[in-house]
Amino acid sequence: MMLRGIHVPLVTPFTAAGEVAVDAIEKLAHQMLDEGAAGLVALGTTGEVAALDAEERARVIEVCARVCGQRQALLTVGVTGNDVRSAAQALRSLPEGVGAALVTVPYFLRPGERGVVAYFEALAEETPVPLVIYHIPYRTGQAVSAATLRRLGAHPMVAGVKYAVGGIDLDAVDLLGDLPDGFEVVCGEDAFISPLLALGASGGILAAAHLRTRDFVELAEAWQAGDVARAQALGRRLARLSAALFAEPNPSVIKGVLHAQGLIPTPDVRLPLVPAGAEAVSQARLVAVHPGQ
Numbered sequence: 001m002m003l004r005g006i007h008v009p010l011v012t013p014f015t016a017a018g019e020v021a022v023d024a025i026e027k028l029a030h031q032m033l034d035e036g037a038a039g040l041v042a043l044g045t046t047g048e049v050a051a052l053d054a055e056e057r058a059r060v061i062e063v064c065a066r067v068c069g070q071r072q073a074l075l076t077v078g079v080t081g082n083d084v085r086s087a088a089q090a091l092r093s094l095p096e097g098v099g100a101a102l103v104t105v106p107y108f109l110r111p112g113e114r115g116v117v118a119y120f121e122a123l124a125e126e127t128p129v130p131l132v133i134y135h136i137p138y139r140t141g142q143a144v145s146a147a148t149l150r151r152l153g154a155h156p157m158v159a160g161v162k163y164a165v166g167g168i169d170l171d172a173v174d175l176l177g178d179l180p181d182g183f184e185v186v187c188g189e190d191a192f193i194s195p196l197l198a199l200g201a202s203g204g205i206l207a208a209a210h211l212r213t214r215d216f217v218e219l220a221e222a223w224q225a226g227d228v229a230r231a232q233a234l235g236r237r238l239a240r241l242s243a244a245l246f247a248e249p250n251p252s253v254i255k256g257v258l259h260a261q262g263l264i265p266t267p268d269v270r271l272p273l274v275p276a277g278a279e280a281v282s283q284a285r286l287v288a289v290h291p292g293q
């Protein structure tokens with residue numbers, strides 16, 4: 001169960017001069033693992049990968065690979081793109097220490113499900129590490145059915161799917177009711193982590209888990225142990241936190257809270273993202289401390 005547990009897609013903090021704050025990434029990476037995260041994700045959506053140049057991406061991967069190597073934790077690296085040659089090149093370029101690649105469904109082109117299958121089957125023949133399909137139709141514009149995910153999951157180099165469809169849909173219920181051997185579902189829709197775990201997901205790749213990390217870890221453990229009462233209580237509280245942290249475009253609120261806690265040097269994000277409003281940050285900080293029953 002390579003993807004079991006909570007994996008934190010790290011933010012990319014920036015200095016006041018607008019540079020990538022590598023030291024802050026290193027400290028955050030250690031802190032997430034200290035809190036029980038099973039692994040880290042570099043260059044996810046939360047890491048603002050689209051706004052980083054090649055050299056910055058390489059530095060983020062390097063620091064995360066160093067920390068995950070020291071801690072024997074899984075490092076998953078985001079590979080975004082909508083053409084097979086650049087995605088394949090990015091996979092081939094992954095350095096030692098990267099354990100998996102989170103590959104977005106090709107976005108904007110809307111290639112259809114046959115195109116999605118051909119894309120991932122081509123990458124699965126090239127990749128040095130297992131692939132996790134990043135299925136997020138409200139960002140990519142491309143639907144992917146349970147049947148298609150099951151077909152892709154039959155490939156030995158396709159390890160799972162990060163499932164983020166804006167809730168729990170019938171495809172999630174269908175897929176989790178009949179998973180290919182060795183294929184896992186991890187939640188990518190933070191507020192729905194608890195119900196997806198209840199349906200049999202292995203864990204989550206959750207930006208919200210930058211905060212109350214240990215609670216997210218305990219939530220996954222409670223569902224895996226069948227402690228339903230504990231899992232339901234934690235799930236309700238953490239859903240409220242997730243909703244507050246996603247009140248404005250991710251990762252602006254999370255960065256605002258981490259900055260207010262002194263964990264990153266600035267709350268800055270790169271355009272077209274803009275820093276979260278003070279009210280959203282204040283509300284998220286309040287919910288993080290008092291998540292309710």
Ligand SMILES: O=C(O)C1=N[C@H](C(=O)O)C[C@H](O)C1
Nearest residue numbers: 009044045046188206207250
């Ligand atoms: O960075 C990621 O990977 C994630 N991105 C999602 C999004 O911003 O849509 C949210 C999820 O927590 C992880």
